[in-house]
Amino acid sequence: MKLNLALAQINTVLGGVEQNLEKHLKYIETARQQGSDLILFPELSLTGYVLQDLVPTVAHHPNDSDPVFHELLEASQTIDIMTGFVEEDERNRFYIAAAYLSGGKVLHVHHKVYLPTYGLFDEGRFFARGDSVRAFDTRFGRVGMLICEDFWHASLPYLLWLDGADVFLFASASPGRGLPSSSEGNGGGKLASSRWVDDINRAYAGFFTSFVAHTNRVGYEDGLNFWGGAAVFSPDGEPLIHGPQHQEAVSYVTLDLNQLHRTRARLPLLRDEQPDLMLKELTRITQTRRE
């Protein structure tokens, strides 16, 4: 089976949900015309990233009665969509969220579990923390979604893997930082933040013999730059595509899902994985820690 994937690395208007929705619909239509089955948008793609006190004013509900999701669900009749937004739950907690829409339905919503609140990040001040991670079924098989800092904790991709995900969909709003030195190839160099993300995503693809697709926003918010650089890695850990750095773009790539069969026939890491051992030792470790 083939999955025609579109990775949108977009700029956003800070707090401008209407304008950002319009941009979503434009790229969704372009991707549909290109024959894509699924389009991925970055973290907080409907709102912008450094929201601070804007959080309560840009929150939406992922259902058909919400005006923004009504339009996205309509668009999902012909192409699956992963989008980033702020969700307000029934008890008025705000989450950084990603929704997977398909055939006019919300198949899954993930709440960002790990909220970086250090250095230049302040997410824990403004958002509630997600408390679960689940893989879910799509017409292309079982997939899992994570948001930025989530995949800096190896436990979450690991759990998704054991929960059956064969395709990992990662979304980021990663601020660019760490200039490379001139010796690393003048002009061809990538920011340290870009290299780190590529390195770990490639490693996950190899460790989990799975597809990893990542998209990240572009543009600026005050002095912060976002580097784009969407990427897909195969179950062999090979890069299938790299989007441009620092410019808005949609990258198209076809995933040959039969590669999962071929790679895992060669390298049965999933077959040999021992979740029971993992659980036993983890239980011991957490109990020891409590003592």
Next chain:
Amino acid sequence: MAGEKMNELSIDTELTKKILTGFIQTEITRAGFSRAVIGLSGGLDSALSCFLAAEALGAQNVLALRMPYKTSSQDSLDDAQQVIDALGVPSLTIEITEMVDPLFKRFPEMSNRRKGNIMARERMIVLFDQSEEFKGLVVGTGNKTEILLGYSTWYGDAACSLNPLGDLYKAQVRQLAQSMSVPQSILKKAPSADLWQGQTDEGELGFTYDQADRLLYLLIDERYTPEECVEAGFDETFVRQVIQRVRRNQFKRVLPPIAKVSNRTVGYDFLYLRDWGT
């Protein structure tokens, strides 16, 4: 160890240029403008800011201002003119002598420091006046070394609408300037605020930018403790002196504190980026 770390002051100049020109272009445009105003001193920082702004916005959209005082060196004026000629940016020369001399005369015993501050602030007034006239935002020229050391006049040369160079150490400013073909005479001369005859930054600071860059890089970027900096080969007195300067000049790097009395206060719990809504 210190030697290895020092290599990290070397930067990929093409990538740096791309990020900084994108920053200038984006942040000026979303503020509703398309033009920039820059004070050209004849020195390296303002020359580089001007090169970046011209690349980001188009030369015709950058107004370069030369604002000499009667004692300013002819070399400074000539070097600034070289930037103007190299880029083809529109320019104005507005001498500040007649604006500041009456205040100097009122206080005949005035120190060089007071005079320097007055000149820096007068130039700020002229820049922001031309900002209104030219409909361009004032692009700053302060680099990371200068900002950390507090080597600037508050609301003087430090005043600007946006600053593309503030996260680059002086050595990195030099690398980027070299790669963008900033005129050689500017690259080669000793850094100077040119506030009085014969002034050099390094003479006034009491150490070289090279030393300061390397120490600040370890202290700030690499989070070395003062003791680790001494172990890495820096003189202990120098380390203490620099740390003291960084701390004492923190006030120049933040907005003046507002006394909180209400439930919601600007700066504490009224938090929005400047790019709010754009």
